[in-house]
Amino acid sequence: MSIRLLAVEDDPHIARLLERELGRLGYVLRRADTAAAAARELQRETPHLLLLDLGLPDRDGSDLLRELRAAGNRVPVICLTARDRPVERVGGLRAGADDYLIKPFDVAELDARIQAVLRRSDRDAPQEVVVGALRLAADEAQLLGPDGAIALTPRELHVLRRLMRNAGRVVTKAQLTETLAALNEDIGDKTVEVYVHRIRNKIHGHGVEIVTVRGFGYLLRAAV
Ligand code: CA
Secondary structure, eight states, X not given: OOOEEEEEOOOHHHHHHHHHHHHHTTOEEEEESSHHHHXXXXXXXXXXXXXXXXXXXXXXXXXXXXXXXXXXXXXXXXXXXXXXXXXXXXXXXXXXXXXXXXXXXXXXXXXXXXXXXXXXXHHHOSOOEEETTXXXXXXXXXXXXXXXXXXXXXXXXXXXXXXXXXXXSEEEHHHHHHHHHTTTOOOOTTHHHHHHHHHHHHHTTSSEEEEEETTTEEEEEEOO
8 A cells, every 4th residue: 555645845846856756666645835735635634644844834834733733633744844943843843743854855864764753653553642631542441531531431432532533634424323333323313413412511621622514524623
């Protein structure tokens, strides 16, 4: 299976170089030239790894990264930064980057780092998922809030797990139905709504909201 990368880079020369050279190495690369375009791409599909230029025209790349991490998105990230801006590098790592590379870089080195980061993220999985003040333990058996465990039925936990693992993205009603059906739940028209309603009550006040996307599904995110 090909490794899908999203390269967020506003410099057209570097973007083309990435596309050409990484394409040659067998990666499938999509491009975004602003933070806003990157956010749209990430809503559409999660890549295996994000290459993130920190100096973007509309926003600082590290702000975008911080926002992704706050929403529970754990996509591996390598920051691309200019040599003369050490502050940027540190900012990128603090914001949740897995590695960084200084421009101009050697594509062979970038390739090696991509592979290393992907190996590491594989090895670390499954990871704890954090959204707002909620933590889903790595074994996924327990939901923790700031005051300890939050009691959920096993089925509620399954539904919430699916939403938290996809924080910031829409999970369709069909996908949640499927999750419940796998647990031998009798699915009626309103079953998913009932579960979401119960979960909302239980996680209320923990900095997380489940947004209803009419006619489509639900999206869990850190409350703003
Ligand atoms: Ca730039």
